[in-house]
Amino acid sequence: MRVGFIGTGSMGSILIEAFIQSGALNPEHIVATNRTISKVERLAATYSGLKVARSNIDVVRDCDILFLCVKPVEFKAVIDDIKDEAAPEQIIVSITSPVLIRQLEDLLGSKIAKIIPSITNFVFSGATLCVYSDRMADEDIERLENLLSHISAPIRISEENTRISSDLSSCGPAFLAFFIQKFIDASVEETGISREEATQLASEMTLGTGKLLTTGGFSPESLQKSVAVPGGITAEGLHMMEKELCGLFNNLIHTTHAKYEEDLEKVEARFFGTKVE
Numbered sequence: 006m007r008v009g010f011i012g013t014g015s016m017g018s019i020l021i022e023a024f025i026q027s028g029a030l031n032p033e034h035i036v037a038t039n040r041t042i043s044k045v046e047r048l049a050a051t052y053s054g055l056k057v058a059r060s061n062i063d064v065v066r067d068c069d070i071l072f073l074c075v076k077p078v079e080f081k082a083v084i085d086d087i088k089d090e091a092a093p094e095q096i097i098v099s100i101t102s103p104v105l106i107r108q109l110e111d112l113l114g115s116k117i118a119k120i121i122p123s124i125t126n127f128v129f130s131g132a133t134l135c136v137y138s139d140r141m142a143d144e145d146i147e148r149l150e151n152l153l154s155h156i157s158a159p160i161r162i163s164e165e166n167t168r169i170s171s172d173l174s175s176c177g178p179a180f181l182a183f184f185i186q187k188f189i190d191a192s193v194e195e196t197g198i199s200r201e202e203a204t205q206l207a208s209e210m211t212l213g214t215g216k217l218l219t220t221g222g223f224s225p226e227s228l229q230k231s232v233a234v235p236g237g238i239t240a241e242g243l244h245m246m247e248k249e250l251c252g253l254f255n256n257l258i259h260t261t262h263a264k265y266e267e268d269l270e271k272v273e274a275r276f277f278g279t280k281v282e
């Protein structure tokens with residue numbers, strides 16, 4: 006099986022490196038290209054055997070599963086390049102949330118999947134969100150999820166939940182890192198603890214909390230209850246945060262969803278020429 010990648014920017018290269026380092030794929034099983042070709046040449050220099058293709062057409066001609074790892078605005082140009090070469094038995098995977106399955110089906114005769122990865126996949130962790138076109142047979146899904154399971158927990162979602170699922174799974178690491186950074190900044194500012202020590206403590210805490218919530222049998226609620234004894238210091242802190250953060254996450258979700266709607270309209274306009282106001 007040969008797996009192709011168009012786009013080896015941030016997420017394309019994370020996926021390639023995670024597939025190789027997890028043992029899911031040998032470099033010889035990968036063919037990749039990128040608009041700026043030096044990016045993919047750098048990967049090939051690190052992973053001997055990885056094949057550099059000089060054009061998008063060369064990739065689509067040479068793979069069974071093809072990951073499209075470009076930004077929404079760049080998507081249509083890539084589809085135009087590959088649509089005449091994409092074969093019905095090929096699996097084409099979009100990792101771009103605002104590009105809809107039906108849009109890809111309209112333009113490509115192949116089997117279509119939408120997979121939303123997360124930066125956490127770099128350490129073989131976190132989810133990959135999976136949406137499938139009806140053209141994907143059970144064995145196609147199994148094949149793709151077998152590959153993804155080396156670097157993540159593949160979780161099937163409905164396409165209408167793409168945005169909120171991506172907020173939690175793919176934007177979540179950045180949101181959580183922001184929260185941790187602010188905690189560290191305040192710790193340094195208020196107490197004089199070194200940034201290095203505060204960062205180490207916060208990072209170890211985050212890892213442990215993730216384990217408790219995934220394999221440790223805790224829910225977010227039960228974890229808070231276990232740490233925060235009534236009248237204690239943690240309980241005071243939680244009470245203050247409850248007041249201060251009131252509405253913050255609702256606003257966050259409104260913000261990401263508004264941006265998503267904007268992206269959906271732009272993609273629709275590029276794919277089908279609909280006017281965007």
Ligand SMILES: NC(=O)c1ccc[n+]([C@@H]2O[C@H](COP(=O)([O-])OP(=O)(O)OC[C@H]3O[C@@H](n4cnc5c(N)ncnc54)[C@H](OP(=O)(O)O)[C@@H]3O)[C@@H](O)[C@H]2O)c1
Binds near residue numbers: 017
């Ligand atoms: N970053 C994340 O955590 C994350 C998580 C989930 C999903 N995603 C999705 O992944 C997609 C890619 O995001 P990213 O962060 O990886 O963006 P990125 O770093 O900008 O990578 C996109 C890559 O695509 C290349 N490219 C653009 N047009 C091309 C074309 N016509 N032919 C071949 N290559 C082309 C670009 O080449 P150049 O080097 O010339 O610019 C660039 O290297 C986005 O849709 C994003 O929503 C990202």
